[in-house]
Amino acid sequence: MRFIFKTKYSQDINIAKHNGDRFWYSLLILIMAALPLVLDDFYLGEISYICILSIAGIGLMILSGYTGLASLGHAAFLGVGAYTHAFLLTNGVPFYASIPIVIVVSFLVGAVIGIPILRLTGMYLAIATLALGFIAEHVFIKWEHFTGGNRGLPVPQPEFLGMSFYDSVFFYYVCLVFLIAAMFAAINILRSPTGRAFVAIRDSEIAAQSLGVNLGLYKALSFAISGAFTGLAGALLAHYIGYLAPDIFNIFLSLTLLLLIVVGGMGSLHGTVFGAIFVGFLPQLIAICRDYLPSSIGSQPGLEPMLFGLILVFFILYEPLGIYGRWIKIKLFFELFPTYKRQTFKKQKVFTKSDRV
């Protein structure tokens, strides 16, 4: 067990709490940077995809995991980001200018959607975002001038810094850099007053309000920030897919993002990366399952949703803190060995807290 001797307030403010953190995270970044030396294009593509999922996950995590607002229609923001980016690139806007515009546009879309529905709480919000997701999908189909409708929209792959997005090594580095930048941005928000206000809203709206947090403003802000991150992920996703069709941004993608944050661990940024790795490799996992199951079941198309549902139910019931929670427990087990007690993480008995009078 490590004891940190604190002598300065900055130690609590800094991102890295001690030199061990600094060492391990630098090592991780170095390893990630060196990956193209050992991995082939296929795996680099997979990892790029995981980076993109992580960025989208950060967006949803800020909204759901930190502000406590559920969104069942987050694929819409991926769509907004992807279509805006593709539209701008098609009209000759260079990559470095398009990305900031995409971020601003998704931020504004988030704010505009957030303002009317921020009065809603809990279930109502979940239902409203679900409906908005459907409406957005529909808009992507029908607004042909902008999205190409059902015909789809090819994504231009322009040169950037003299490199092409067709080069999977280059694309991998782009995704990695954006993920690291997004991570820093999210951490910074969360260690600032705004991030604390989000957590306050999640844990007790009434107390947050009595401490001067403008509930409406901060909920809308959370929606907007979440939209900005997810929109950025959408822009990168556009490059990854190469050809946008409206049915990509459907409810299933929204739910996949939710699965990502639940499996990764609600309320932790580490969780988004764990969750993204899990979701990214889910298709392979399902393929493996198919091989092991008798072919009468293994070849069925229903297997995928079924496994998806089973994983979700399993995590909600038995590992509500997700993979990150499990990781913390394992770490603590070794730190406290042999005095670890199972009870440390025993689920507290909770009683229904009614919202009614």
Place this chain on the structure above:
Amino acid sequence: MQLIQLIIDGVASGCIYGLVALGFVLIYKATETINFAQGDILMLGAFVAYSLIGLMGMDYLTGFALTVLIIAVFGFFLDAVVVRQIIGQPAFATVMLTIGLGFIFRGFASIYWGTDIFSFSTPFSGKITEFNGLIISYVNLSIIAGTAILMSALYFFFTFSKIGVAMRASSENQLAAYYMGIPVKFIFSLIWSISAGVAAVAGVLLAPITLVDTSISLIGLKAFAAAVLGGFGSIPGAIVGGIIIGIVEQLCGTYENYLFEGVREISAYLVLILTLIIYPRGLFSDKAEVKKV
């Protein structure tokens, strides 16, 4: 005349939305959770009816009753075994849990029954009656009549039967009901069972129109609009909300040219969003909610 025709068709499909919404409302009133798998239970109901009536050749009414019974028992154990475990957790957990359950049901259905589109014959299939130039199909009539019968049955059950009153008491105040010796957990499972049964009724009634496949579970999502419109706490509200949604959909479909293309498919969701923005508590909400501090 055309308008009346549209309204009749709208009422019929609205009754289905209303029945599914009724399932939401029952569970919400009792446990303050929303069952996102309601549409998937409806789908299971339709598939079970297909197995009993279409495959095993059972008589329609017997098959109907047996389907409702099977699904109701299933609903009971769904709560007793799975959902009960997360009572008291944040709303988000229930949302995710029931979404996950919905996926499992859909996956199961497409593995067990396959992904084809099925149908089974009913006494109403293909028959129509004419009245003053209006064409009314027997299927639509059966839906409207079925909804009316079910509603009155539920009304009498909740008002007069001892267990129905116990259910109302439990949903008003869990703790007080518990102290009065009402087995609250059992009652909750029973409510899940009733709401699953109602979904099964909707599934069987709907089967002749949409035929049976896994995509009918999407009706559950449109039924949210009905429940929200009805105020999410009111049983008649759910049915009225459903009927309004059904009619709006029909009208949007017919007058699409005057509005915008594809409005029919999203009209229910638009109504939902507008309701939430304008009347966040729904049209039929009975009490103003003030959170006690």
Place this chain on the structure above:
Amino acid sequence: MSLFEVKNITVAFGGVKALNDVSFDVDKGEIFTIIGPNGAGKSTLFNVISRIYEPSKGEIYFENKNISKTKPHNISKLGIARTFQNLELFENATVLQNLLLGRHIYKKTNILSEVFFTPSARKQEHEYRLKVEEVIDFLDLQHYRDTLINGLPYGVRKNVELARALCTDPKLLLLDEPSSGLTNEETIDLGFWIKDIQSLLGITIIMIEHDMSFVNKVSDRILALNYGKILASGLPEEIKNNVDVKQAYMGE
């Protein structure tokens, strides 16, 4: 000149009047206690002051300014802080984070400077922390800085909530049943702290309380409510001997 004034406040829920024409005023530097049986409308009164409930009639003045129409999130900016009867802490955050939220009203950074965590954002965090540490010292919370609220005993949680209210640097502090759920020792400590808050920090206190010996020890003036109406008000001695109050409490 009184610091805080409630004028003819009436609150009705449906047909029930939770508060009926209640008026009183509190002087600067006072400890003013509101007592009354359950359902007398005490917490409703606090919720009207913090603008969670809308009064159907009446006004509230703070420093001679009518605050009856102020937005709920602006109340704390005026210098009014409160605690809650059933604790409303941020359960999944540490004590330190809870207390830092008490400084939220002094936020000067905007979202852009926070995303990049500019030197001004860092400086602001330091300033917040200095004040928070003062309060931590004042209420002896040093051991719990990095503990999650979830893992704290009830008495400490109550303390954290008081600390969080103090972090806003209030002029007026509303305490909703500060001693409920505390052990005898903790209640005695609380009595000293409340006196210290009054004399050392110069904060005016309005408090809802049930424990009469505690009330008599710390209060300067007492207001007794019953069924939403004022039963009596005055010095602790007067209230102790008031016939109506005795009757409301004992049913004599």
